[in-house]
Amino acid sequence: MSTRESLSSLDVRRSTHSPLITLVGSVVLVSLFSVAPWIVPAWFASILMNFFILVIMATMWNLLAGYSGMVSIGQQAFVGLGAYATLFFAIKGMSPLAAIPLAALACGVIALPVTYLLFRLRGGYFSIATWVVADTAMIIIGTVAYLGGGTGHYLPGLSNFDPVSLTHVQYLASWSVALVVVIGTYVLLRSRLGLVLASMRDNEVAARSAGAHVTSARRIVFIVAAAGCGAAGAVLAISQPFVQPGNEFSMSWTAEMLFASMIGGLGTIEGPIIGSVVYFVLFQWLGQYGAWYFIVFGSLAVGIAIWQPRGLWGALRDRFHVELLPVGHWVRERRSAK
Amino acid sequence: MTWLNIVIQGALVGGFYALFACGLSLMFGVMKVINLAHGDVAVVAGYTAVFLAPKFGVSPLWSFVVVVPVFALLGYVVQRTLIQKSIDRDPFTTLLVTFGLSVLIENLLLEVYTANGQSINIGSLIGSSFQLSSTIYISYVSLVVLGVAVAVLGALQIFLGHTKTGRLIRAVSDDREAAQLSGANYRHIFGIAAGIAFATVALAGIAYGMTTEFAPSSGVTNLIYAFEAVVVGGIGSLWGTLVGGIAIGIAQQLGEHINPEYQVLAGNLLFLVVLAVRPNGLFGKKTAPS
Numbered sequence: 160m161s162t163r164e165s166l167s168s169l170d171v172r173r174s175t176h177s178p179l180i181t182l183v184g185s186v187v188l189v190s191l192f193s194v195a196p197w198i199v200p201a202w203f204a205s206i207l208m209n210f211f212i213l214v215i216m217a218t219m220w221n222l223l224a225g226y227s228g229m230v231s232i233g234q235q236a237f238v239g240l241g242a243y244a245t246l247f248f249a250i251k252g253m254s255p256l257a258a259i260p261l262a263a264l265a266c267g268v269i270a271l272p273v274t275y276l277l278f279r280l281r282g283g284y285f286s287i288a289t290w291v292v293a294d295t296a297m298i299i300i301g302t303v304a305y306l307g308g309g310t311g312h313y314l315p316g317l318s319n320f321d322p323v324s325l326t327h328v329q330y331l332a333s334w335s336v337a338l339v340v341v342i343g344t345y346v347l348l349r350s351r352l353g354l355v356l357a358s359m360r361d362n363e364v365a366a367r368s369a370g371a372h373v374t375s376a377r378r379i380v381f382i383v384a385a386a387g388c389g390a391a392g393a394v395l396a397i398s399q400p401f402v403q404p405g406n407e408f409s410m411s412w413t414a415e416m417l418f419a420s421m422i423g424g425l426g427t428i429e430g431p432i433i434g435s436v437v438y439f440v441l442f443q444w445l446g447q448y449g450a451w452y453f454i455v456f457g458s459l460a461v462g463i464a465i466w467q468p469r470g471l472w473g474a475l476r477d478r479f480h481v482e483l484l485p486v487g488h489w490v491r492e493r494r495s496a497k
Numbered sequence: 498m499t500w501l502n503i504v505i506q507g508a509l510v511g512g513f514y515a516l517f518a519c520g521l522s523l524m525f526g527v528m529k530v531i532n533l534a535h536g537d538v539a540v541v542a543g544y545t546a547v548f549l550a551p552k553f554g555v556s557p558l559w560s561f562v563v564v565v566p567v568f569a570l571l572g573y574v575v576q577r578t579l580i581q582k583s584i585d586r587d588p589f590t591t592l593l594v595t596f597g598l599s600v601l602i603e604n605l606l607l608e609v610y611t612a613n614g615q616s617i618n619i620g621s622l623i624g625s626s627f628q629l630s631s632t633i634y635i636s637y638v639s640l641v642v643l644g645v646a647v648a649v650l651g652a653l654q655i656f657l658g659h660t661k662t663g664r665l666i667r668a669v670s671d672d673r674e675a676a677q678l679s680g681a682n683y684r685h686i687f688g689i690a691a692g693i694a695f696a697t698v699a700l701a702g703i704a705y706g707m708t709t710e711f712a713p714s715s716g717v718t719n720l721i722y723a724f725e726a727v728v729v730g731g732i733g734s735l736w737g738t739l740v741g742g743i744a745i746g747i748a749q750q751l752g753e754h755i756n757p758e759y760q761v762l763a764g765n766l767l768f769l770v771v772l773a774v775r776p777n778g779l780f781g782k783k784t785a786p787s
Contacts, residue, residue, distance in 0.1 A: 224589075224593075228589060230589065230592040230593065230596070232533070232596055275773075276769060276772050276773055279772055279776040280728070280772070280776075282529075282530075282531065282588055282592070283525065283530060283531020283533070283588075283591075283592055284525075284531065284724075284728065284732070286531065286533065286592055286596075287531065287533070287720070287721065287724040288724075288728075288772070290721060291721055291724070291725065291765050291768055291769070292769075294721060294761065294765060295762060295765040295766070295769070298758070298759075298761060298762045298765070299762065301758070302758055410600075410717070411600075414596075414600045417593070417596065417597075418597070418600075421593055421597075449608055450604045450607060450608055451608065453600075453604055454601055454604050454605060454608070457597050457600050457601045457604070458597075458601060460593075460597050461593075461594050461597035461598060461601065464583065464586075464590050464593045464594050464597065465579070465582050465583055465586070465590070465594060468586055468590060
């Protein structure tokens with residue numbers, strides 16, 4: 160059999176089922192979440208809002224670690240900078256909602272020079288260096304009196320909403336950013352860059368020698384993740400609406416995004432979303448016992464990293480061969496060929 | 498005179514950073530992994546000295562005699578179980594696991610002992626110092642800590658260079674498989690290296706508790722300074738770490754002198770400048786770490 164014939168008997172597909180099912184399911188879900196604040200009780204809408212903020216952060220962290228192997232433990236730098244960029248634009252008189260994309264952009268711009276420093280280090284040293292960057296950003300912001308210094312600043316520009324429509328606006332801000340981030344990540348991973356990332360993850364040396372621009376791919380991912388976390392920070396500032404260095408630059412943001420994506424499954428789009436669901440279920444269940452929900456969540460993440468490194472979604476996917484949001488390719492023999 | 502004081506006080510703190518960091522460098526050198534919970538081990542040692550040691554009739558001042566060997570054993574056990582399991586997957590997993598442990602330890606300490614500052618009671622020793630000039634005072638405790646740091650680094654250097662186990666550790670860190678083929682059990686050697694790392698950082702934690710107050714979050718902040726000392730000094734060089742620690746200490750004293758808010762910032766900036774200008778540090782090898 161010639162190569163050409165054998166190739167024609169192979170079938171390359173991306174989805175495990177008809178993409179139409181995914182599309183219809185997505186449209187239904189998106190419509191439901193878009194009208195949720197008018198249907199569900201206010202306390203539940205508030206949980207959903209915080210859930211979306213975590214989904215944004217976890218998706219970005221997963222892009223860094225799960226797809227590009229960069230364990231950043233300083234992503235709170237960009238959450239904080241995004242929140243403060245929003246505060247800055249709001250003080251200047253801009254609507255905080257309009258400031259969200261600008262805050263994301265600002266974080267992406269700041270991330271570019273940062274990569275030239277951080278990429279000199281690898282592995283664990285890279286990780287701690289991201290931490291130093293976050294620490295430095297927090298200290299510098301804390302010294303700027305115009306932005307409230309160490310005590311924080313109220314986010315202006317939201318006073319023209321009445322209390323009920325304010326909660327709706329806060330919800331829709333966090334929901335729409337989450338939607339953009341998840342869809343954006345999906346599109347990014349199915350692009351040429353996604354292919355470079357996949358080859359890099361499988362074998363970096365081989366990817367380099369095949370001409371893949373590994374460092375540039377890493378740089379783009381780091382900038383995108385910084386912009387995404389910046390948008391999360393902007394939404395966070397709008398949801399509170401108070402901005403304070405110790406809160407927005409808190410290490411716990413990174414811990415949450417890391418645990419959520421580890422539990423759900425690194426290296427899949429669905430994983431961080433499932434991990435975020437686990438987080439909020441645990442929070443509802445154990446939230447009244449202080450930080451214990453967080454300790455349980457972290458133990459779960461450590462256990463999963465050791466015994467089930469593909470996470471909950473990875474385990475489900477391997478068991479049932481389902482992909483909801485496929486970014487890879489499936490090659491199988493065509494049934495009609497034989 | 499102020500300048501001299503800044504240099505002296507910075508050097509005293511720098512010794513502590515080097516003591517804190519040497520275990521971090523050792524584990525990286527041997528196992529190629531960073532233990533992100535390294536700082537939290539020090540804090541746990543501090544809490545052990547304050548709360549657990551007195552229950553067994555050990556005075557806080559002498560607690561290190563018991564706590565340090567116990568932590569050496571703990572390091573061996575943690576390495577052979579949890580850390581080895583994650584190394585077997587890949588270095589990436591080790592980062593995730595040790596970061597998770599760091600967050601877990603900090604939150605557990607917060608739940609059990611609250612965020613209140615604790616210190617190891619060494620009586621009147623804490624305040625005693627000698628006067629170098631009219632404005633420069635040197636605290637005996639800080640001087641002892643610097644001396645201990647130099648002694649530990651020296652001992653480690655001799656141990657790695659001139660003993661059988663030390664040679665095994667170097668062999669394993671150079672080429673794990675080759676050492677294994679020659680009959681060295683690399684997992685056991687990893688355990689020993691982790692034991693040394695835990696022992697030295699426990700000693701650093703107790704030293705820290707004797708000179709100042711510590712809280713559950715102290716582990717993380719000191720890990721950052723220790724890490725800066727390692728990179729400024731040059732990854733892989735023990736004496737470089739001491740010089741790096743002193744450089745960070747002096748930068749922090751200088752920053753504090755300008756404005757108390759700038760103490761930490763100045764250290765961070767020195768680190769970032771070194772990373773930009775001389776990424777291999779002052780005494781580092783030519784190749785970048787991978």
